[in-house]
Amino acid sequence: MNPVYIARSTAVAARSLDGEMMIMSAKDSTLFTLNPVGTVIWQSADGQTPLAEIVEQKICAQFEVDPADAARDAESFVSDLAGHGILLISGEPITPAKLLNGGPR
Amino acid sequence: MSLMEEIGQRALNRDVPLSVHLDVTYRCNERCVHCYLDHNDHGEMTTQEICGVLDQLADAGVFFLTFSGGEVFMRRDFLDLVEYARSLMFSVKVKTNAFMIKEKEAQRLDDLAVQDVQVSIYSHRPEVHDAITLLPGSLKRSLAGIRLLRSHGVKVIIANVLMMRNLNDYAGVKNLANELGAEFTNDPTITPMMDGNRSVLQLGLGVPQLHDTFRKSDLVGDVDEFCAPPPPVNDGALESYPCSAGHTLCYISPYGDVFPCVQFPLPSGNVRQQKFIDIWRYSDQLNEVRSITLRDLSVCSGCGHAGTCTRCPGLAYLEGNMRGPSTQDCEKSFARTGIPSANMHTKMYYPALHSSTPHGLVQIAV
Numbered sequence: 076m077n078p079v080y081i082a083r084s085t086a087v088a089a090r091s092l093d094g095e096m097m098i099m100s101a102k103d104s105t106l107f108t109l110n111p112v113g114t115v116i117w118q119s120a121d122g123q124t125p126l127a128e129i130v131e132q133k134i135c136a137q138f139e140v141d142p143a144d145a146a147r148d149a150e151s152f153v154s155d156l157a158g159h160g161i162l163l164i165s166g167e168p169i170t171p172a173k174l175l176n177g178g179p180r
Numbered sequence: 181m182s183l184m185e186e187i188g189q190r191a192l193n194r195d196v197p198l199s200v201h202l203d204v205t206y207r208c209n210e211r212c213v214h215c216y217l218d219h220n221d222h223g224e225m226t227t228q229e230i231c232g233v234l235d236q237l238a239d240a241g242v243f244f245l246t247f248s249g250g251e252v253f254m255r256r257d258f259l260d261l262v263e264y265a266r267s268l269m270f271s272v273k274v275k276t277n278a279f280m281i282k283e284k285e286a287q288r289l290d291d292l293a294v295q296d297v298q299v300s301i302y303s304h305r306p307e308v309h310d311a312i313t314l315l316p317g318s319l320k321r322s323l324a325g326i327r328l329l330r331s332h333g334v335k336v337i338i339a340n341v342l343m344m345r346n347l348n349d350y351a352g353v354k355n356l357a358n359e360l361g362a363e364f365t366n367d368p369t370i371t372p373m374m375d376g377n378r379s380v381l382q383l384g385l386g387v388p389q390l391h392d393t394f395r396k397s398d399l400v401g402d403v404d405e406f407c408a409p410p411p412p413v414n415d416g417a418l419e420s421y422p423c424s425a426g427h428t429l430c431y432i433s434p435y436g437d438v439f440p441c442v443q444f445p446l447p448s449g450n451v452r453q454q455k456f457i458d459i460w461r462y463s464d465q466l467n468e469v470r471s472i473t474l475r476d477l478s479v480c481s482g483c484g485h486a487g488t489c490t491r492c493p494g495l496a497y498l499e500g501n502m503r504g505p506s507t508q509d510c511e512k513s514f515a516r517t518g519i520p521s522a523n524m525h526t527k528m529y530y531p532a533l534h535s536s537t538p539h540g541l542v543q544i545a546v
Contacts, residue, residue: 085266099243
């Protein structure tokens with residue numbers, strides 16, 4: 076299976092409140108909050124670390140979760156965030172330049 | 181409870197300053213007749229100082245950051261400040277008169293993904309708008325700036341301050357906002373000068389004009405609901421805080437002074453002398469503001485409007501007592517409902533509801 080890379084959009088505002096992430100889309104001012112698992116994924120979305128590695132090394136290490144379930148949930152989660160334009164998904168590592176040019180608004 | 185209310189409550193429970201209003205300058209190219217600021221520069225924070233403050237605000241958990249002034253573009257480094265703020269992932273709002281926004285500024289504000297840009301437009305007629313800003317050509321230039329922002333997809337909010345001299349122009353401004361694809365908001369509040377001078381208040385609407393304004397459905401929505409008599413005040417309301425000033429938001433001046441709110445100039449510390457988080461947590465003044473519930477308000481706690489009044493503690497402070505009434509808000513409650521406030525009874529102050537009624541002879545509904 077090809078690796079999936081994820082990067083935070085530069086067109087969002089984000090801040091951790093009480094261990095959970097608040098994210099606001101600049102595109103339409105929609106506000107999201109992420110649960111602790113989603114927050115870990117978001118904070119790990121550096122464009123360089125494959126999603127599978129994030130799940131294995133961060134999610135499965137910090138939360139009691141079945142690895143297969145975690146991987147499936149994580150894919151669904153990042154797909155959902157990408158649909159709202161607040162996360163970028165790619166089959167290749169995502170560089171800052173690529174984020175600026177191709178990041179969703 | 182909406183997600184926004186839920187976040188506000190969580191921030192309140194954790195003493196997190198969710199929102200900060202930062203004026204980067206008091207200098208301005210306009211001289212609005214109702215402005216409460218001294219436009220001379222008494223030692224603004226440098227770029228480096230402001231970036232240092234922004235680092236501290238991010239560490240403190242601030243999410244919503246409003247850059248305002250004065251006119252923000254009087255600072256040549258303003259867009260660099262916005263860029264730095266966005267690199268720290270703040271949700272950035274900008275208040276400007278848009279006079280100095282050209283293609284480059286509009287493009288960069290879009291690239292930086294600011295949440296919105298608010299521009300004050302007083303009238304759709306140049307002779308009225310420019311007579312308020314005292315800057316000839318200002319309406320034309322501000323509208324040009326708004327058009328550029330909109331052409332880049334930047335969300336624009338046109339704010340219309342209602343005063344006696346532009347009272348009849350709000351509909352024209354609202355139409356203008358529609359044409360430009362901008363949102364529209366208006367407010368009849370005039371703020372006294374920060375030094376306490378209240379002379380600018382005479383520019384604001386009188387009670388009869390407020391009464392009429394509050395009965396326009398295109399401004400207030402459901403008039404019957406908006407102007408309905410207040411429901412009985414319950415214990416829950418009496419235990420509530422007057423507003424979020426000092427609780428989840430504060431204001432920082434161009435000189436680093438920290439206040440509970442831009443409209444509440446109670447000196448609470450200075451970020452040039454102390455860390456922001458120490459001011460936020462330990463300032464005696466902010467902690468005093470936080471200790472005040474509606475029940476503690478000497479006059480207002482016994483007022484029938486207490487649960488629904490827009491009482492601003494900052495305006496009360498500017499009137500002399502942060503635990504006292506804000507007469508401007510008493511007048512609004514009275515204009516909405518026809519029912520005098522407790523403050524009005526105390527002072528035997530009963531303004532006329534209608535401009536045709538001789539002052540002091542209004543029929544009082546109690």
